[in-house]
Amino acid sequence: MKCIFLTATLICTIALSSYAQQVPLPKTPRDFSLADCIKYAYEHQDSVKNAALDVKSAEYKVKETIGSGLPQVNGSISFQDFLKPPATVGPNIFATPIDLNAPLVKFPFGAVKYNNTYSLQASQLLFSGTFIVGLQAVKTFRELSQRSLVRSKIETNVNVTKAYYQVLVSDEEIKLLDANIAQLKQQLDQTTQQNKQGFVEKIDVDRLSVQYNNLVTNRENVARALILNYQMLKFQMGMAIEEEITLTDKLADIKFDQVVSATLDTAFYHNRIEYKLLETNVTLNQLDVKSKKATFLPTVSLNAGYGEVFQENQFRYLYNNMYPNSFVGLNVNIPIFSGGQRSNQLKQSQVNVQKAQNDLYNASNGFKLQASAARITFFNSLQSLNNQKRSRELAQEVLRVSKIKYAQGVGSSIEVTQAQTELENSDNQYIQALYNALISKVDLDKAYARIN
Secondary structure (H helix, E strand, O other), rough: OOOHHHHHHHHHHHHHHHHHHHHOOOOEEEEEEEHHHHHHHHHHHHHHHHHHHHHHHHHHHHHHHHHHOOOEEEEEEEEEOOOOOOOOEEOOOOOOOOOOOOOEEOOOOOOOOEEEEEEEEEEEEOOHHHHHHHHHHHHHHHHHHOOOOHHHHHHHHHHHHHHHHHHHHHHHHHHHHHHHHHHHHHEEEHHHHHHOOOOOOHHHHHHHHHHHHHHHHHHHHHHHHHHHHHHHHHHHHHHOOOOOEEEOHHHHHOOOHHHHHHOOOOHHHHHHHHHHHHHHHHHHHHHHHHHHOOOOOEEEEEEEEEEEEEOOHHHOOOOOOOOEEEEEEEEEEEEOOOOOHHHHHHHEEEEHHHHHHHHHHHHHHHHHHHHHHHHHHHHHHHHHHHHEEEEEEEEHHHHHHHHHHHOOOOOOHHHHHHHHHHHOOOOOOHHHHHHHHHHHHHHHHHOOOOOO
């Protein structure tokens, strides 16, 4: 019996251990500050990852262009079996004297039936204006890809920040709703008891019940929206929406006064990544002009080759004798006349440079206008937020006084209900003003190139 008991215990232990391994443990939420979310997005957001891959591709493009100026070596092998060798014709050399005006005759010997050739050729570019300009262009192209990566990070930073603030605002809205619900529930309970005692009418209870139910429904809607806001934040971060996270930053930690000082910079647009991208575009167009000018210059290259040929009319004798050959040469390609194509291509490139410079100038004005609009929007939003804070405080005071008057019998329930409604409206307007202020803060930081 003791052995049976030990065996059963062992079997149960193994079964419970196997079941514990099969049942997934609940995931522990991970804490994320705003900086943590942005850092995570830089590492996992697909747009940033693709931009980083573009930088890597640009590095390979640079190496590819450099490689075109290095020695080029190619080998070839050919084998020919003339099933019907072509005829070889010429003047009749057996006639005396040889008549060059006579019809040509077929020689008794023709092309060799079997031909096997091995060759190795090498070339080295000595001078090419387009190659030199191309090296400069690919380096600028690499710079363009790096700046595109920065732009992708900035856009990701903005999206993550706005999504993060949306979660914080929704959470704050739920807290306000919970406070109002608790306050209204207490008032509803007191009014219900007073109705049972005959001190207030049933309509007062019904009026508070409707208001209470509306608040509860609104709270449930915001709670569901909060779940969606969390998922949106995780989507912007490049995180699976099934993951559980907890936000550590608080609304009280956000400083609006630091944003105001940023508006004193008047040359901010030079730091805008969009402006730098346009500058790079101007440089690329200027290099294209240099490349078109380089087509007027000659191209010089050195060539060399070595080959081995096996020829025979009988296959069994094909590899008995080898006929090697080799050469060294210098090629100079001199452009002389192209029907005006090169000059017209050059003029087109020069026009593109002027257009790129116009775009750059127009963009600088656009960035100034955008920053001015962002600054005004931010100041308006900040003023609205401060006003809504005061309005909310006044609404709370009005509700407090209305309750006191109603309890003392000098006020009506309608007055209390109206005060409660005004407080709810003030809360909603405060939440909207808070969200607008946070979003306008992000837009202002972006406009003044304070987001890296």
